[in-house]
Amino acid sequence: MYAVIRTGGKQYKVAENDVILVEKLGGEAGDSIQLDDVLMLGDDDKTTVGTPTVEGASVAATVVEQGRGDKILVFKKKRRKNYRRTMGHRQDLTVLRITDILADGKKKAAAKKAAPKKAEKPADDAPEAEAKADKPAAKADKPAARKKAAPKKAAASKAKDDTKKKPAAKKPAAKKKAADSESKE
DSSP, rough: OEEEETTTEEEEEETTTTTEEEOSSSTTTTEEEEEEEEEEEEEEEOEOSSSSTTTTTTEEEEEEEEEOOOOEEEEETTTTTTTEEEEEOOOOEEEEEEEHHHHHHHHHHHHHHHHHHHHHOOOOHHHHHHHHHHHHHHHHHHHHHHHHHHHHHHHHHHHHHHHHHGGGGGGGHHHHHHHHHHOOO
16 A cells, blocks of 8 residues: 655655655654645555545654755856855755554554553653752852853953054054155155
8 A cells, every 4th residue: 555645845655664754844763643644545456536635544654763964055146246155055854664554544543642652651750850850950060160260261361352452553564664665766
């Protein structure tokens, strides 16, 4: 069985266990995503075309990873106007693995969504969370000491600024140029 889905303004023909690269969708690696924008369903002998979508159909997928695409250079130019601009762009992408194609997606999808909720409940351990919260509080004292050292660095940078101002006074060089122009006359 295959399906044609629409996501990110593009259409993809997918089958079960296919891995596709789509524009960024919300979710972390391992999360399940339900894609409800199914334009067409097909089997070996039967094809259902939606108007514009197939009602009740959905595609279940899991997020494999979140990433970014290759860099694309964007170059603009207007001839004879000395106008040139170069920019780069990297698109955020999501890698999906198609797990199931559902002709009536509501029944099976509800069962799959219920399973992750059960897994989240045992993960709550309050004593461990409190112990972890105390450690960052102890580390918070150290950056305060570093902040006191910051004004000393600022004073050192002011001294460097004074040294930069000294070379700017090159007025004697201007007098030499005046002397050179007098000697040429």
